[in-house]
Amino acid sequence: MFKPKTYKNSTELANLSGIPIYMHDMVDAALISRLNTFLQGNTGSGKTQIVRDVMHYLPKSLFILGRNDMDTRELFQQVNPEFLRAIKTGEYSETKFKKLTDKVNYNLIAVDELPNCVPAVRAQLFNLFDGFIEIDGKAYPIGSGYSIGMATGNIGQQFTESSNELGRALKDRMHLIIDTDYFMPKPIDTFEMLTQDRNPRVNFKEDREDKTKEIIEEHEKLKQREVPFEKYVIASYLIHGLDYLPEEYGGSKTALKSGWPNKLEGHAAGSDETLILPVSPRAAKSIITLSQALDSIIEEKGAQPDYFASMMTAFKFASAYSGILNPAAVMQVYGENPYKAMDAVIETTKTQFDSQKDLIAAGLEMARQGQEKQKILNEFSGRWGFMRNLLENLSKKNETS
Amino acid sequence: MKLPKIIFGISTEEAYKRAMSREGNGEKKKETSIQLSVQASINRKDYVKVPNTNTLIAKFEPDESKGLTWEKTHYKLAENGLFMPAPALFMPYFMNVIDAYNGKIQLYDGLGNQINRKEVEDIYKHLTINHVNNGAYSWLDALFKEENNFWYIETEHRVINGKLKGTRQPLEICLMEDCYVSLDFNKQGLAIKKSNNQEYEQGKNIKFVYPKDGTVAGFVANSDWADLDCYRIPQDSSSDLGVFPCAEGTSKN
Numbered sequence: 001m002f003k004p005k006t007y008k009n010s011t012e013l014a015n016l017s018g019i020p021i022y023m024h025d026m027v028d029a030a031l032i033s034r035l036n037t038f039l040q041g042n043t044g045s046g047k048t049q050i051v052r053d054v055m056h057y058l059p060k061s062l063f064i065l066g067r068n069d070m071d072t073r074e075l076f077q078q079v080n081p082e083f084l085r086a087i088k089t090g091e092y093s094e095t096k097f098k099k100l101t102d103k104v105n106y107n108l109i110a111v112d113e114l115p116n117c118v119p120a121v122r123a124q125l126f127n128l129f130d131g132f133i134e135i136d137g138k139a140y141p142i143g144s145g146y147s148i149g150m151a152t153g154n155i156g157q158q159f160t161e162s163s164n165e166l167g168r169a170l171k172d173r174m175h176l177i178i179d180t181d182y183f184m185p186k187p188i189d190t191f192e193m194l195t196q197d198r199n200p201r202v203n204f205k206e207d208r209e210d211k212t213k214e215i216i217e218e219h220e221k222l223k224q225r226e227v228p229f230e231k232y233v234i235a236s237y238l239i240h241g242l243d244y245l246p247e248e249y250g251g252s253k254t255a256l257k258s259g260w261p262n263k264l265e266g267h268a269a270g271s272d273e274t275l276i277l278p279v280s281p282r283a284a285k286s287i288i289t290l291s292q293a294l295d296s297i298i299e300e301k302g303a304q305p306d307y308f309a310s311m312m313t314a315f316k317f318a319s320a321y322s323g324i325l326n327p328a329a330v331m332q333v334y335g336e337n338p339y340k341a342m343d344a345v346i347e348t349t350k351t352q353f354d355s356q357k358d359l360i361a362a363g364l365e366m367a368r369q370g371q372e373k374q375k376i377l378n379e380f381s382g383r384w385g386f387m388r389n390l391l392e393n394l395s396k397k398n399e400t401s
Numbered sequence: 402m403k404l405p406k407i408i409f410g411i412s413t414e415e416a417y418k419r420a421m422s423r424e425g426n427g428e429k430k431k432e433t434s435i436q437l438s439v440q441a442s443i444n445r446k447d448y449v450k451v452p453n454t455n456t457l458i459a460k461f462e463p464d465e466s467k468g469l470t471w472e473k474t475h476y477k478l479a480e481n482g483l484f485m486p487a488p489a490l491f492m493p494y495f496m497n498v499i500d501a502y503n504g505k506i507q508l509y510d511g512l513g514n515q516i517n518r519k520e521v522e523d524i525y526k527h528l529t530i531n532h533v534n535n536g537a538y539s540w541l542d543a544l545f546k547e548e549n550n551f552w553y554i555e556t557e558h559r560v561i562n563g564k565l566k567g568t569r570q571p572l573e574i575c576l577m578e579d580c581y582v583s584l585d586f587n588k589q590g591l592a593i594k595k596s597n598n599q600e601y602e603q604g605k606n607i608k609f610v611y612p613k614d615g616t617v618a619g620f621v622a623n624s625d626w627a628d629l630d631c632y633r634i635p636q637d638s639s640s641d642l643g644v645f646p647c648a649e650g651t652s653k654n
Binding site: 228229230233245246248249264272273274308333334340344347348351352353355357358359360361362364365366367368373375376379382394397398 | 588
């Protein structure tokens, strides 16, 4: 669906069912799953061009260049000049704003160099990404049925600092954060881009090719696409299984609060207990949604999706910069590359599922029959303890139905 | 919610049948005498049935198992249909022996006969001090590997078509320092809790030497301590160093 007009990059981000996934596929997946995306990277990594190329297909776009002297008034002016007029003339009523926000029908809110914006402006931009405007503490949904936020910036290591306001806000509000520095275009890509256009400025061509209808249709189709049951099991593992610690260490990483991972120091160097926190239920939803989009792209390219693999790829790209990795371990053990750390976690996850999938299948059959067999339930312990609870409750539901 | 009949490419019905036909009920129960059928040619009286399993483990290291490297020990055991115990099997067994010594459980030999008090004491002392052949000195089936700063344990080695093959798993959380540890072990049989007393207390704690890249596990008991040592060099051999051979059985009951 999304074929960048100018940006070229043949570096693989992942390989699913033998099909390579490139940067434009990941952007495509973000568009059809409507996941707000932040492209992090150094100057010249092509992140702004990607956003520009997306705008090429979504003509109803609002492009904002992040500046530190921009205030919310100027932002509102750009979103809809009538906002300021309404405030100035005293026509300051809920009904008035509702009418104005209804008129804001951008499909894409694109912000270049988002970190340059002051916190108040950033907060409003994040609201716009999520499809609403906040005025005097009240949220007004913006008119368009489909809107997505894409932003770029280069904030480097500040990402890993949980105390950093910008890092925290990005982790909270952006569903997908991709560091383009780890997936740079290959020489042939830059060669082709050079021969295609020697203008050193980012391509701002106005001859847009409107694909809004197709993108929205794909988005609607994706919403209807049935989520395979294994994806819910995998998501449960990412929420609960990754939280597990032996009782001796408190039973839960989350319960250790700021004690994680320091209280585990001296134990199991290299195991995922000290490397990663569980994902939040909200992040798990993003992971499922993104994996659904990746499955759809794989099918479009003529291959059969591998649900586990697409979930792991979605987990990798939705979580590498989401603040769940132990930054000290990423820095010391994985050469500051969070994707390498995610690869290690994924390898453990795969081993865990390989050893448990037969039992999970047996447990599901037990639940379908509305039974609770201790012989099967007792097999789920430790980081798989969540599965016992899940199966017991599914059994009860099936028993009564 | 409609539950699928196939998940991860596995038929739930068939998986259910497999799970239900497996022996045991998944939970620990009080051990009673169970007759086991064993294919390996062994003197079953010289073996202890590891509680809650169908595995037999030798009471002591037989002389013919001694003097070999870790790898050669595997091949030697395989010739007789036997295998080396992994820490995941051996450390729970070690705790069973302590429980039996303290009168909490009964141990049974490979014939299903209750092991008498005197022999339980011998086995216990062999595993905790320099008793019977100067105490335990044996290989365990765990090879530790560090790859790309990630730790793995390779265990369940079996000789297949003349080649030694193991199963690799990520190392579960365990202590990563040399110290005395309490008798709490993770699923892989490795220590997880430092002992409050950093001096040896027979039957209450053991010494733990944490894994290093390329090393294997062993269990030692001598006049000074009992020791789960994960820093043994697989190429080493000694005339005293042997193994507690294990045999897999199936229940006759």
